[in-house]
Amino acid sequence: MTIISILIAIGFYLNITDKNGSPGVLVEDGSNQAKENDSIKNAADTAESIPVPKKGLAALIGKSSAALEEKYGKPTRVDASSYDYDWWIYNNKETTYFQAGIYQNKVVTIFAIGENVNIAPYKIGQEVGDIFASTPIETNISFQYDSSSYRFELSEDEVNNRPLIRIGDFYAQLYFDKFTGTLSSIRYMDAKTLLQLRPFELVYRGELVETAANEKRNNEEIEKGNERQILDITNVIRNRFDLDPVIWDKATAKVALGHSIDMFETKSFSHTSKKYGDLEQRLKKGEIVYKTAGENIAAGYLDAAAVMEGWLNSKGHRESLLNKEFTHLGVGVYKKYYTQNFIEKW
Numbered sequence: 001m002t003i004i005s006i007l008i009a010i011g012f013y014l015n016i017t018d019k020n021g022s023p024g025v026l027v028e029d030g031s032n033q034a035k036e037n038d039s040i041k042n043a044a045d046t047a048e049s050i051p052v053p054k055k056g057l058a059a060l061i062g063k064s065s066a067a068l069e070e071k072y073g074k075p076t077r078v079d080a081s082s083y084d085y086d087w088w089i090y091n092n093k094e095t096t097y098f099q100a101g102i103y104q105n106k107v108v109t110i111f112a113i114g115e116n117v118n119i120a121p122y123k124i125g126q127e128v129g130d131i132f133a134s135t136p137i138e139t140n141i142s143f144q145y146d147s148s149s150y151r152f153e154l155s156e157d158e159v160n161n162r163p164l165i166r167i168g169d170f171y172a173q174l175y176f177d178k179f180t181g182t183l184s185s186i187r188y189m190d191a192k193t194l195l196q197l198r199p200f201e202l203v204y205r206g207e208l209v210e211t212a213a214n215e216k217r218n219n220e221e222i223e224k225g226n227e228r229q230i231l232d233i234t235n236v237i238r239n240r241f242d243l244d245p246v247i248w249d250k251a252t253a254k255v256a257l258g259h260s261i262d263m264f265e266t267k268s269f270s271h272t273s274k275k276y277g278d279l280e281q282r283l284k285k286g287e288i289v290y291k292t293a294g295e296n297i298a299a300g301y302l303d304a305a306a307v308m309e310g311w312l313n314s315k316g317h318r319e320s321l322l323n324k325e326f327t328h329l330g331v332g333v334y335k336k337y338y339t340q341n342f343i344e345k346w
Helices: 065-072 128-134 156-161 191-197 219-240 250-266 279-285 304-312 315-321
Strands: 002-007 010-015 034-036 077-080 086-090 098-103 106-112 140-145 148-153 164-167 170-177 182-189 201-205 292-299 328-334 337-344
Touching: 065 086, 065 098, 065 106, 077 219, 086 219, 106 191, 128 182, 140 164, 140 191, 156 170, 170 191, 182 191, 182 304, 219 304, 219 315, 219 328, 219 337, 250 279, 250 292, 250 328, 250 337, 279 292, 279 337, 292 304, 292 315, 304 315
Parallel strands: 034 201
Antiparallel strands: 002 010, 002 292, 077 086, 086 098, 098 106, 106 182, 140 148, 148 201, 164 170, 170 182, 292 337, 328 337
């Protein structure tokens, strides 16, 4: 995270770093390594499953989009994704925010983060200790799909911060807020979607499940959808901590997008561009008038939901998200390079 304060005519630049002394940059391999292994040829489903709730969002996985619409109404908007499904966005209130992935008129995934959404048997804000006490959480999740065998292997950090569990015949990834020790959000997925997203290292025997979305979709539409979702989820998180929402700023978003494009083109991960300079210089070139500003950057994350949870669990980036002084936000996403530019207007 980088914080900039401008006082009268004097520019004050402060670079916040992580504990290891390097600038806070989040880089995640959005397509985890998949290794073929004959030893799991006949692997059966090994993950202990919890029952599918009769009510709530989990009960909608595998159901028709008509069933979703009957329960929650029409979405506020529909965003393209990098995968086979479209995101139906339900953002009428920060406290009830969720987005549902629809493929061929069926609900294949749901991401929920609003504190009042029904995610039975869990609840947003629930203590992590309670979840571990009541939920079978494992390091290896094995199952078969379309005559192929798969095993997701989770690291210790993944088990502790974003474990994968089985609910009936589908799966859920739990995102924990490690600073509060509570459940921050949940992502439900059917087996095919889980295999396409591949959020953990995968060992398999047979065929990899790939997405055809990038062959038929407009990347710019996908990126704009991610930008809008990052704004939405930012305000959900700020509302959780009793902070005012930030307002979209088009000019600042243009600066943020420029930095994401620059990082992609130069294959660099830094708050300072060799060509365009640091955040202060980039905002000045964009003719942005502001009092204070901050920046979060990341690369490689699956989508808006994943990168937001990554920022929330990183001290420096979290400080930007929860800075009460910031009033406006611009987001730029390009080829899974993400930039958030916060500003406080005069």
